[in-house]
Amino acid sequence: MPHLSPQFPTMFKYVKLVYQYVVNHFLTCLLVPTMAMVLVQAIQLGPEAIYIQFDFTKTLCSSFLIFFVTILYFMSRPRGVYLVDYACYKPPVSCRVPFSTFMEHSRIILKSEPKSVEFQMRILERSGLGEETCLPPAIHCIPPAPNMESARKEAEMVIFSVMDTLFKKTGVTPRDIDILIVNCSLFSPTPSLSAMVVNKYRMRSNIKSFNLSGMGCSAGLISIDLARDLLQVYPKSIAVVVSTEIITPNYYRGKERSMLLPNCLFRMGGVAILLSNRWWADQWRAKYKLLHVVRTHKGSDDKSYNCVFETDDAEGKTGISLSKDLMAIAGEALKSNITTIGPLVLPPSEQLLFLISFIGRKVFNTRLKPYIPDFKQAFEHFCIHAGGRAVIDELQKNLQLSAEHVEPSRMTLHRFGNTSSSSLWYELSYIEAKGRMKKGDRIWQIAFGSGFKCNSAVWKCNKTIKTPSDGPWSDCIDKYPVHIPEVVKL
Numbered sequence: 117m118p119h120l121s122p123q124f125p126t127m128f129k130y131v132k133l134v135y136q137y138v139v140n141h142f143l144t145c146l147l148v149p150t151m152a153m154v155l156v157q158a159i160q161l162g163p164e165a166i167y168i169q170f171d172f173t174k175t176l177c178s179s180f181l182i183f184f185v186t187i188l189y190f191m192s193r194p195r196g197v198y199l200v201d202y203a204c205y206k207p208p209v210s211c212r213v214p215f216s217t218f219m220e221h222s223r224i225i226l227k228s229e230p231k232s233v234e235f236q237m238r239i240l241e242r243s244g245l246g247e248e249t250c251l252p253p254a255i256h257c258i259p260p261a262p263n264m265e266s267a268r269k270e271a272e273m274v275i276f277s278v279m280d281t282l283f284k285k286t287g288v289t290p291r292d293i294d295i296l297i298v299n300c301s302l303f304s305p306t307p308s309l310s311a312m313v314v315n316k317y318r319m320r321s322n323i324k325s326f327n328l329s330g331m332g333c334s335a336g337l338i339s340i341d342l343a344r345d346l347l348q349v350y351p352k353s354i355a356v357v358v359s360t361e362i363i364t365p366n367y368y369r370g371k372e373r374s375m376l377l378p379n380c381l382f383r384m385g386g387v388a389i390l391l392s393n394r395w396w397a398d399q400w401r402a403k404y405k406l407l408h409v410v411r412t413h414k415g416s417d418d419k420s421y422n423c424v425f426e427t428d429d430a431e432g433k434t435g436i437s438l439s440k441d442l443m444a445i446a447g448e449a450l451k452s453n454i455t456t457i458g459p460l461v462l463p464p465s466e467q468l469l470f471l472i473s474f475i476g477r478k479v480f481n482t483r484l485k486p487y488i489p490d491f492k493q494a495f496e497h498f499c500i501h502a503g504g505r506a507v508i509d510e511l512q513k514n515l516q517l518s519a520e521h522v523e524p525s526r527m528t529l530h531r532f533g534n535t536s537s538s539s540l541w542y543e544l545s546y547i548e549a550k551g552r553m554k555k556g557d558r559i560w561q562i563a564f565g566s567g568f569k570c571n572s573a574v575w576k577c578n579k580t581i582k583t584p585s586d587g588p589w590s591d592c593i594d595k596y597p598v599h600i601p602e603v604v605k606l
Contacts, residue, residue, distance in 0.1 A: 200286055213250060214247045231371075259369070262365045275298070295350070297355065298328070299357075300361060309327055355390075356391075359387050376435075412571065424437075450564075450570050461574060492517070495574075501539055508525045555579050560572060
């Protein structure tokens with residue numbers, strides 16, 4: 117085997133940088149020398165050789181055509197959607213569930229099922245969760261008391277808290293809201309949660325309200341997509357999106373292992389997000405601008421459809437069953453999503469390498485490893501759904517991300533647990549709390565949900581974000597990041 121010079125990796129790095137610059141700025145590299153040559157040629161010819169004849173009629177027609185095309189362009193392009201601000205829920209200390217408390221409750225509730233208790237302990241030891249995650253008050257009871265009244269109380273506690281904080285942060289009043297979208301997958305009462313919000317804040321009678329349920333942990337980005345579409349239809353409008361998961365009625369009290377997993381991972385959380393298409397009023401103060409939303413639905417495949425399924429066990433106890441194939445199915449959904457989002461966000465250098473790899477595999481050798489695009493060229497920050505340690509590990513490996521890129525996801529899982537559709541916003545808040553969000557930075561949010569779905573949203577930072585003095589991380593950000601061992605012995 118030929119000996120490689122120790123300077124080879126460094127040389128390769130610089131060659132790659134030159135390649136990326138040339139391909140990504142191809143037009144500039146082509147036009148600048150051409151313009152320089154034309155300018156030199158014109159100087160050599162002299163002013164007497166350059167003669168421009170103005171025709172008034174042609175000039176007028178050309179000007180009118182340019183004006184018409186410009187107006188047509190501005191009228192036909194989609195309205196900009198801006199994220200003015202958002203507020204994440206921070207549960208009270210009284211809802212905290214340390215490992216010891218969780219396991220004590222499990223031993224009491226499942227005293228006749230020691231194997232199920234042991235299984236939950238093994239999951240918790242490897243979960244990546246910390247000692248400060250929270251469960252709602254009804255689950256703290258022994259036995260848990262998941263009735264309709266306690267579920268509504270949890271919904272009110274979470275949703276009203278984030279709404280109050282959002283109104284305070286933005287200065288917007290409830291009657292200013294034109295569009296309201298609430299998503300909660302597993303708790304869908306009548307009247308709906310969106311109606312509960314309208315009633316609480318005495319919102320206008322002509323508000324356009326929507327309530328999404330049963331759409332899993334990716335429902336938050338589905339709500340963002342719905343809000344974006346509505347803001348294209350209704351000009352000069354403000355939309356509020358509320359994403360949460362109500363844990364109280366969905367705490368499983370049986371012994372099926374596939375249904376005990378959610379008990380170990382899911383915790384309290386929620387977020388309220390203010391979106392606007394009023395560029396003249398809100399662009400200057402908005403934190404982010406929405407660039408893309410890409411949704412992938414694999415529900416036509418039976419395995420994908422059944423991998424996260426609400427059902428009854430043999431004893432008639434309802435819970436969420438998670439399939440062993442979940443990670444493989446998530447990987448396939450991610451590939452489909454990447455195929456769609458790649459051309460929208462990747463620089464030409466990465467798209468060209470991917471195309472060459474694709475042609476090489478199809479035409480010459482199908483055994484060649486496919487080229488994985490370097491998404492670090494397209495994004496500065498990644499918010500990966502904190503669904504569990506395995507989810508984060510898999511995406512870090514597949515997207516070839518560094519430990520710092522997945523740090524917001526791991527720390528969110530450690531501090532707050534899997535808060536379902538709102539987890540992406542705790543991660544974004546973590547990046548802000550660390551003072552890492554700069555003007556022009558691009559953020560990729562990736563979420564997975566039942567069905568099976570993989571959804572992505574791409575944002576661009578509108579201004580450098582000052583480190584917030586409030587928010588869910590305000591009292592603990594200084595101690596993060598923390599080391600999370602592979603196994604925490606209980």
